[in-house]
Amino acid sequence: MKQNEKIKNEIIKNFGVAYKAFGLSKLMGHIVALLIYSETPVSLEEIAKNLHRSKGPVSQILRRLRDKGLIRRVWQPTSRKDFYEIQPEIFEIAYRNNLELIRSNTRLARHFKNLLSKEKTEDHNTLKLRIEEMEKFYELMEKYHEDFLKAWFKERAKIYK
Template identity: 40%
Template sequence: MSDHPKLTQQIVADFAEGYSNFGLNPLMGRIVGLLIISEDPQSLDDFVEKLEMSKGPISQICRRLKERGLIEKVWIPGDRKDYYQAADDIFGKAYANQINKMQKNIEIAEKYLMQAQSMDSSSAAFIKKQMKIMKSFYELMDEYNEKFMDAWEEKHKEITE
């Protein structure tokens, strides 16, 4: 695994737990944890060996992580296997994925706010009020997230140059 197998195992286990805490598949966390501490790209066979899991679920999770922009497939000359590495700024990309999910809540609030606008009753008024609160909450969160991502991009540049 590395020069420090116990540390690697702990990191992989903690990433699995962290991903699970966000309602995601723990295997995603294991793969991400392993990749961010691996200096070299890893093949599916490497994951099978190091994570002691079968290739099918690993391949499926790698596809999902790639779709989310968290890992990248890399080519190694002379080798026909698929290799993966953590995407540059994997943490910023993971956070951006969460932001996109939260932004959908604005759309939900707008959808039901519009529907409730055409209704005339006390329950419709209550729904409008709740949807306005929800929309305002997520719009404010979106503003802060935008500022945070701008600050993070500067910080990321600073620490990676």
């Protein structure tokens, strides 16, 4: 096996493990890894062949990745097939997707805090404290995420100067 193939397989394998650890599909990690590795857009057929998978599951994962804005479909003038590549800011986009989940949790905590604040009784004291903790936790996460993104823009600029 050539060194390039060995590196490619190692990247694919490890992205699958990492995605699985995040509660995502191993196949999703494999596809992202293959697209990160590939210097040129890759067709659905090539992805399926490279990963030894059928086109159906690969197509479903590609659709999910496109919906999340992590990859994009690109047109190739020499073919009628669909080709895919990663979005240039794939890591930032994935991070922002995660940040949106955190913001959703903050909104949820505020919603329940508001509902519970309308109670005039001493009922649900433990729940009120836990919801307050949830709200403060996710507010702080949002702040750190925003600070991180500011720092990330500076770091990314150094990479692509």
